[in-house]
Amino acid sequence: MSFRTGPSVFKDRAKVSFDYVPDKLPHRDAQMQRLFSMFRPVGDSGIAANAFLYGPVGTGKTHTAKRFLEDFRVYANKHGRGLDHVHVNCRQKMGDDAVLLHILKHFDARFPDRGFSIPEKLDSLRKWIEKQQVHLVVILDEVDVLLKKSGSELVYTFSRFGEEAGKGNVSLVLISQRREALDLLDAAAMSTFRRTNAVEFPKYSDGELRDILKIRVGLAFHPGTVDDSVVELIADIASDFGDARYAIDILERAGSLADEELAGEVTPENVRTAKAGVTQSDLQERLNELDKPQRLVLLGIARKIRRKTYITTGDAEEAYGLVCEEFHEKRRAHTQFWKYLQDLDAMGLIDAKKSGEGVVGKTTMISLPGIPAKVLSDNIETTLKRRKAM
Ligand SMILES: Nc1ncnc2c1ncn2[C@@H]1O[C@H](COP(=O)(O)OP(=O)(O)OP(=O)(O)O)[C@@H](O)[C@H]1O
Ligand SMILES: [Mg+2]
Structure with a gap:
């Protein structure tokens, strides 16, 4: 034809x-400039730096970080320093081991997927950095997923990496949609990571x-x-x-x-x-990663939370029950339901945290971090209906 x-x-x-990183990001000059003032010591004297970027979905956190590090490499090179950066999406590379593997593959695409422990991987990384004579900046994007899954050990290790006479050879850029993500750091990691290094990315x-x-x-x-x-x-x-x-x-x-x-x-x-x-x-993509029971739980939460900031897990479980009835799905037992909540929390789709500690015992309160409840429930409903039709 x-x-x-x-x-x-x-x-x-x-x-x-989605993967085109613009040369210039209008309305992010202030953030770029703050990053520069934090990282300047890296270029001028090889002292490691840390930054934490936070703000809602689509506000330019990832691309500003990438653009900044591309531009900053030129600055560092002019000052006679090698600089390299790796971007890790922690939602896709869950856990310390997967994050390290991703970083190693940046240096050596053939680095084997299996057979090396975490200490061995750290050792290899150390050798690569020395061999290439670079200061490495690791961007841990959606870092709350990593912190929830593996704790703050890796952040701590990196913030002390190759430290000698107050200088280090790894710097960190942590990114999250939630300002509270840093609360997930334990005391040791927190002490090396200064809160003042937070850069806000407001909605446009x-x-x-x-x-x-x-x-x-x-x-x-x-x-x-x-x-x-x-x-x-x-x-x-x-x-x-x-x-x-x-x-x-x-x-x-x-x-x-x-x-x-x-x-x-x-x-x-x-x-x-x-x-x-x-x-x-990327909502649809994230929803596709969920299995059906997880979607049903999330739909219950999204519906229940519409006019509120938080709901309790009891409210969530009740709402989940109603959704199961509506979609003619078998309702899972309480322990299973808890597991789904933990999964959704680890994936950053909900935020579950203990509240009222010492007040009325501990209740877990649930909130929705980035996505409006209405948008979320509409989207889940579409995926559930689409599946039913098939
Ligand atoms: N100031 C800007 N100028 C030009 N393009 C921008 C700007 N801010 C964001 N973008 C574009 O919008 C898209 C989303 O930006 P980015 O991925 O950096 O957002 P994000 O804050 O990391 O979002 P998320 O929290 O969902 O990861 C990208 O295509 C990016 O190039
Ligand atoms: Mg991003």
Whole structure:
């Protein structure tokens, strides 16, 4: 058959893909500058530094960290120092062992998956750093998942790595959506990690999202294919969450809808359709990692918590029971339910913490860290219904 073709609205579609790290991140100058002042001693005199970046979903934490370290390498090199960095997504690489393996593979892609203990891995890492004569910056992204799973041992080890006369050869950038993530550090790790090194990433405003989108449009689209009113509409939709990833995802999807229609330009209707098909940030991907009982538990929590900050585990279990009835699923026993709560907590989808210690005994309180309850429940409902239909 012959294909109908027309000019694409995209000039360079890679510029709206999730792994494109922009050269410049508008409205993150203050964060970049703070990172520079914290890391400057690394470049000037080889003294290790630590930073903690926190803020809601899609506020540029990961990309600012990556951009900063790319740029900072140039600065360090000018000062006669080798600098290297590795980014680890702790949600994907759960546990100390997997994190270390990922770092080693950065130096040696053939490093074996099995057969080396954690101390042996640390030893190899030490040798690599010495051999390459670099200061290594490890970015532990979504670090709360690692801390919940393995405790703070690795953070502690890294913060003391190769320490000699007050200097070290590993620096850390910890990233989390939650400001409280550092509370998960034990006393030893906390003492080496200064709280003052926290950098906040607030939600983007409507106007900030507009600036970010305009620059992306210039990079990824042909001139004249995306009107300012389209940019405004996307910024407006995404500003409810202040989430730049959501905004860029809608932009990309609207562009591809325009191409499907061979329209030659992106229309507001493309944006509205795109919005319906794009879930906020990586939510869908995260939900796909869950099995059915975990989804049912999460749906119960999301429904129950709608107008509250916290709910108790008792509330959550009751809500879970109702969801099971509605979806005709077998309700799991109390101990199983607890296990699901722990899983969801470890994956960062809920935040469970003991409260009222010493007051009315201990109750575990549950909150939702990043995702609005309504968005969460709508999305889980869709996945559950879709499965049922299959
Ligand atoms: N100031 C900015 N300028 C340009 N693009 C940005 C800016 N902030 C974020 N982005 C883009 O938005 C997307 C999300 O950014 P990033 O992944 O850094 O967010 P995050 O805060 O790490 O989110 P999460 O908490 O979900 O991991 C990326 O595509 C990134 O390039
Ligand atoms: Mg991130």
